[in-house]
Amino acid sequence: MTRTVPRQRFFRYILTGGAAALVDLGGFAMLLQFPVPIALAGTASFAxxxxxxxxxxxxxxxxVQPGLQRLPAFALGALAGLCINMGGTLGLSALGFAPVLAKCAGIGMAFxxxxxxxxxxxxRR
Structure with a gap:
């Protein structure tokens, strides 16, 4: 595969992060239609x-090919991102923001x- 420069990687990450954010936000909004607590809905959609x-x-x-060798480190980084994401989501929800709006802000905080x-x-190369 052709290697990309850092600026291109960042732009591509915006696209992939946006796709993942849509999965996260869509799953979160869907789970809220059921009696699922905000923290559980946010964690499940994030996973x-x-x-x-x-x-x-x-x-x-x-x-690079997605393989099992990087997945644990990626998941650990994502777990740290989850703490940032859900901290923002729960904090803003507690301040009275609508849960989906709070989740959008949490996603942005972790990006x-x-x-x-x-x-x-x-x-890292």
Missing amino acids: LAVLVNYTLTSRFVFQ LFNYAINAAVIF
Whole structure:
């Protein structure tokens, strides 16, 4: 596969992160239609988004085959991102923001952290 420069990788990560965010937000909104607590809905939707993000990030952003060797480190970075994401979501929800709006903000809070950890550590060349 052709290697990309950092600026291209960042742009591609915006696209893949956006796709994963749609999975996260869509799953979250769907789960809220059932009597699922915000924290559980947010965590479940985030877990599905991590799998989507790992596959897309591996192939499209860093142009490597997604394999099991990077998945644990990616998942650990995603777990740190989850703490940022859900901290923002729960905090803003407690302040009276609508849960889906709070979740959007939580996703944004975790985005830059996730890119930095992926570029600097997990997919480092």
